[in-house]
Amino acid sequence: MLEWHDTDILILGSGGAGLFAALHALQANPALRVTVAVKGLLGKSGCTRMVQGGYNVSLHPGDSVERHFMDTVVGGKWLPDQALAWRLCATAPERVQELENEIGCFFDRNPDGTLHGKAFAGQSFDRTVHKGDLTGIEIINRLMEQVWARPVERLEEHRALALIPASDGASLSGVLLVDMRSGAFRFVRARAVLLATGGGPTMYRYHTPSGDKSMDGLAMALRVGLGLRDMEMVQFHPTGLLAGQETRMTGTVLEEGLRGAGGYLLDGAGRRFMLDYDPRGERATRDIVSRAMYAEMRKGNTTPGGGLYIQMSHLGPDEVRRQFRGMVQRCADCGFDLAGGRVEVVPTAHYLMGGVICDETTATALPGLF
Incomplete structure (x- = not known):
């Protein structure tokens, strides 16, 4: 029927x-x-509900839409459709302001009341607006x-x-x-x-x-x-949790902000290796970091679980717990101490960059479909 x-x-x-x-x-x-x-x-x-890190937007003094746009196209090796990339960057401030002023979202703030910009890899400016490390839940709940x-x-x-x-x-x-x-x-x-x-x-x-x-x-x-x-064009996130094949938690993201805040990636012997591949170290773009991690894994420099380590303890366990409460709890649920120890990670398939061809209004070649 x-x-x-x-x-x-x-x-x-x-x-x-x-x-x-x-x-x-x-x-x-x-x-x-x-x-x-x-x-x-x-x-x-x-x-959207699973988003941890935040929303990139040029709202802070010293930043600009042009700077955000250049980070986007340079990070994409000049492959993005630049008209669409500009539209994304130029409308991001309006969307974040709408989320707060009309939808009812509450994002983290600096002591002076301005929106806090989290450090993310691949950026020339700390512009990631967030709600702790569980930003997606805040956005989707308010939209819902x-x-x-x-x-x-x-x-x-x-x-x-x-x-x-x-x-x-x-x-x-x-x-x-x-x-x-x-x-x-x-x-x-x-x-x-x-x-x-x-x-x-x-x-x-x-x-x-x-x-x-x-x-x-x-x-x-x-x-x-x-x-x-x-x-x-499949984007791999460098730090997927490696918790064993018996749990669906394996592959889930440990957010970008961990590396942005100064987290280290270590091989199985505890050696920091990212500076061998890029002068930005762990704050290089995801494609560079993921390829470097795979190179180390192919060399056999792995953890007991076959991956690598992320370490945050050098930043101070209490500070890590304060900034990344959700991530600390997620790791603890799987038997890892993110704040004071090392956590096994592996590059994990994260995002499909491709899609249906459309114009700047999102209209496709089939009238009526956007």
């Missing part, structure tokens, strides 16, 4: 991008019928509350199966979904469909994304003939 559902805007995915899109659509036109479809529960699935307070239709535990073109093939008609509770198929007709499904390289042995990330959105776009780009 096929059920039918009509809406103005259908948003596939309920991470930060999807929920923000729903709020912005209703802000632009409160009369719109907006529907969010998600594999799991709204605000409880996907990757705002969406619940508005007339947004929710199709929870619905999996998108296919993008359905119009009969003439010139535009998008809607999306075929399956209700994972009942097994019923549902066709949602929409005037516009927003792909907010994310990526997620979960095919690797060690990976960070949640298990529901299977790149369905990209697969559906490819099946209707849309172009994808940079699909080989």
Whole structure:
């Protein structure tokens, strides 16, 4: 049996991008019928909730959008689409201010009341706005509350199966979904469909994304003939927790801020090795650090678990506990002392840099799909 559902805007995915899109659509036109479809529960699935480190934004004295932009394109070896990279950097201050002033997020502050900028690798300025080391939970919880307070239709535990073109093939008609509770198929007709499904390289042995990330959105776009780009560009995060094959905690991220704050990467013999590969040491970009770690692992300079170590104790155990409470607790749950000892880590597949080709407005070659 096929059920039918009509809406103005259908948003596939309920991470930060999807929920923000729903709020912005209703802000632009409160009369719109907006529907969010998600594999799991709204605000409880996907990757935004898992974000630890923070949000890069040029809001601090001495920083600028231009400087943020140059860090972005230089860190990407000049491969990013520069129009899109500029749009990302230029609109970041507006998004963070909106998160605080309208959505209700509370980010960490300096003693003078200004937003605190955390040190992250690959940056020429400490610009990462954060909520401790659990920033994603703060953002997604506040967005979720705002969406619940508005007339947004929710199709929870619905999996998108296919993008359905119009009969003439010139535009998008809607999306075929399956209700994972009942097994019923549902066709949602929409005037516009927003792909907010994310990526997620979960095919690797060690990976960070949640298990529901299977790149369905990209697969559906490819099946209707849309172009994808940079699909080989998989970012590896250098410090995935290595806690053994018996736990799903293996592969989860120990956040970038640990290295940004001055953490050391050590080989199995306790030797710091990153300065052999880059003068920035552990604060080099993720691709450089991950490749250096793999090189050391291939040489056999590994820990008992087959990885390497991250050490924070030289910064002072109490200071580490203060700055990285969530990370200290995560490591303690797996039997490691992050504040006073060493923790085994391994590079872990973190982010898919590629995706559907679109313009600066996110419009694709298929009218009606963004």
